[in-house]
Amino acid sequence: MEEVNKIQNEVFTAREKAAKPTSFSSYLPAILALVGAFVMLGLRFQVGTEFVSDTALMMLALACYILAALFQLTNLYAPSEMAQKIGLWGATLGVFFNLASWLVRWVNAYDFELVQLQASGNPESPWIFRYIPFANLYDLSLAFAFGAGITTLFLAHRKNFQFLSAFTLPLAALILTLARFIGGEYSNLMPILDSYWRPIHVGVASLSYGIALVCFAIAVVYLLKDKVKVEAMAIFSSIFAIAVIGSISGGSVFTQAAYRAGMFMPNPSGGKPFNAFFRFELPFVGWALVISGILLAGVIIAFLAYLYQNNEKAKEIGHILLKAAFIVQIVAVAFWVTGIKSSTNVQANMQAQLEKNPAQYLKVGQEIASKQQLSAQEFAAITPKQFEQAGRQHFQNNGNKMFLSLNTNPVEFAGLLTALAGTFFVILFAFRTETLRERLPSLESLDSLMYKTACLAFAGLAMLLITGAIWANESWGRPWGFDSKETGALVAWLTYAAFLHTRISRGWRGRSSAYFAILGFLLVIFTYLGVSYLLPGLHSYA
């Protein structure tokens, strides 16, 4: 009976806290953001190419998301009506700039191609949906962040869910940071993508990814509220960070204590530069990452000792190591940025690095050969020496054209920043944890919201899969081909299906559901980024 009373009281608290939505006015921030963005589109038409650029608007959105998240975090630790209001309107501004950037980009992409058409005397005037910004990973990232932002704003119509911005908007900001490093150059659309199914398919994808992100954030908050120890969270965030560090730069960080950044080669037609086959070793980054990896491994060991042996000393050490790892991760990122910015005489330095480590020639030779569409027998007939020779030849011919840029490794950089953000949030959660827990809504309302967003994400992913299959069927008569991106989306969808079925039929709620929601989002992210950058397939453009 006491247990029942406890639950009932919690329900009561939730009910008390859940300020009833005040109909239309509670949706005002979301509506204003949407309407405002379309006004910006109208202004873009009026003003023409002199109008503020879409990349500038994206940077404004990024700044607003970070600002809003900071104020909402402040409000969680030190409740203040003012901080909450700034947080809400900061998020509104962020969504406004985010959507405005995407809409302005649509018009800019049209102008970009129109100039080319007119310059060559081409009378063609393609339809406007050809230019809808769903053509590459930059466009998709803008829409993904918008999906997360607008979902957060819609949920914020209940005052007790406005705090969510503190957790969702940093993730949206990370996605925009990734977009910034991917680069927003315009490129001609691949002809097969010129279909009315593209806005439907990719639009659904970005919105459902955004909803999945919000569901993930709610799941993390649920675990925090449900008294999952911060130390356990630190173990998971450390495993994630170690996995990121171990997989970047072709796995060279832990094996050779070296981080090698990708390089660009200029595009003769003036578009976005091509990725070069060679990678340039940045000074100190590898060692800084190795040290942070060791510190994070220490965090895992110390916290495991605390959790399984209740060793308070280990807990203390773990927290010290965690903070040290955070600082070293910042240092590594700083070395990364300065290393790229300050590198001069790339060709000579690269030559010296290759003399010390000629293995890259072999790898590059193999990569070049794999692009030649040789048969397996032809490929097998090439000797390692020939591969190495091909690599050397390639460097001799192109070494002087290669250059470093912050945009050469967007996914690796975003991965490092995400690992850093993960460590930061765990440190933050460890600070006045109980106060933070008290200020969060009840477990019941969080669970309910998590379920609601998981349902939406599941329905959205189903729409994504089906519209994609229908598009593929109409474009090349093959609705489903187990392309890696298709399979990735299917895997994420199946995970959400398992989430819903265990919940509906087995009564799995709370923590179990939260773990499923986290897994589902990780798979969504793998589909969004991992598949595009790591696996071959039809969707390598996005």
Place this chain on the structure above:
Amino acid sequence: MSVVEESIKTKEISKPKAAPIGNRILDFLSSVRFGVVLLCILVFLSILGMLFIQQNVQGFDASFAMRTPAEKLVYGSLGLFDIYNSWYYNGLLLVLSLNIVLASIDRFPSAWKYISEPKLSATRGWLLNQPQNAVIRIHGNNESEIAQRIKKAFDENGFTPRITEDVSKSYATDDEGKKDFSRTESKKSLFVFGEKGRVNRLGAYVVHVFLLTLFLGHFVANQTGFDADIRLSPDTNQAIQRDFNVAQQTDAIQLIEINLDKQERYNVLLPFTITCTEIEQKLIDQNGSIEINNTLDWRTQIKIDDPAYGQTVADVSLNKPFSYRGYRFFQASAITMGSASEMTLELRPEKEGEKPITVILKRNETAQLPDGTKIAYNTFLPDFVMQGGQPSTKSGDYANPAVVLDVTQPNGELTKIYAFANKLPDNAPVNAPKAGYRWRLASYEKSPLAHVLSIKYDPFSAAFIAWYIGGFGLIGALIFVFFISHKRVWAMIGKKGENEFEIVFGGNANRNHLAFEDKFKTIVESLASNNLSEQKNQEV
């Protein structure tokens, strides 16, 4: 040990009779737990398929060649290079389909009960244990009047109300409020029950029906149809057709079968003949290359000669396939060897004082000059070079474009002429007048040498049924399931004093609890606001 004791002992150790094995198997196959395990295995195998480059994916040959013989043997035997067509993956999908069917049959009766036999009344304790509950006291003349007020409130909030009277039995309580388990007492109560969206309880079954339609349609399409391709060029030049393995007219399509690093092509005969009459490539920058990133569209014009249905002319463009007798033709790719679909020739007569002539010549066509000279298109060479005394091309780029013409002079003499696009000096031997003219290729419309069309044969339109009916149906069903919820509210009316009544509310919803909570509050507050109210939430 006495007989009595023995018999008692025997009874104690006797186990409950186990259900027949058939039932247990069916229970297992229809369980959600089994379904979730199947989903997890499917996820695992799908991830494996992503990590191992599949044999039909570009880049497989290189990655396969780099593997060790042991890896090739082990992974190949396990079917990891073609996992999605392996017997175990298909078997898993089959078992999952069976699980969906059996689980739906198993659970349908209980879901149907929600619709056909709604719970109209409940005990006070049950109501107070609902996720939403409240107790209020209001004034009124009698229970019927109160019931009508509640009914109106339910109605106004979109609930379909029903008033019922129910006799409930419970243990009597003594003066201190403790239950006396030796006595029961009957109590008549008036209930108002309201519900909304009850058909949502059947949503999951609709989802499963469409999901199975999708599976089945896709399976039938795969079993009864096939994929093939055809390389078509309008060029009638036999050498070009042979060198690039393209056809201008054919009644065969090529079926490709991949088995690890071996590709085999089979010719499949069509019941009709296809002739490629023209191909076109719309470019963004008309002066640029014919590469994919400078392309707006590809268009292939084909003519079908069918002994059964006569002649049909059709266009196949990107994203605009053409269907004919169960065969669908799609634009797949182009052989980006430079060619030209239409050429403008500039002819300067050898005789001084005569005006230059401009001739527009289409691929495979002929033109006649006023003096009777016949010009026939032979071939187009984008990067002209002489090799072994024969005209050839160094590359597919338009580096040194030239058109080879067969010119028949009025006297019947046949001459092979090369007209170059690049300006050549008049004294260059290759630019010497021939057949009475200096020949120059003034301009040309760029076009690739050939287009590759992919062909999907689906005699029963199973893919269409699977993805349009199954797919759109699934989307609609999911929206129905997740955007509508089954909400139920009960109100039990009890008399508490002269003109004073207690109403115990209880309610639940199968999803969207927050919205339901708002609705529930609205109902309770609307009834309590006009009365002496004493809202006691969470009375247990």
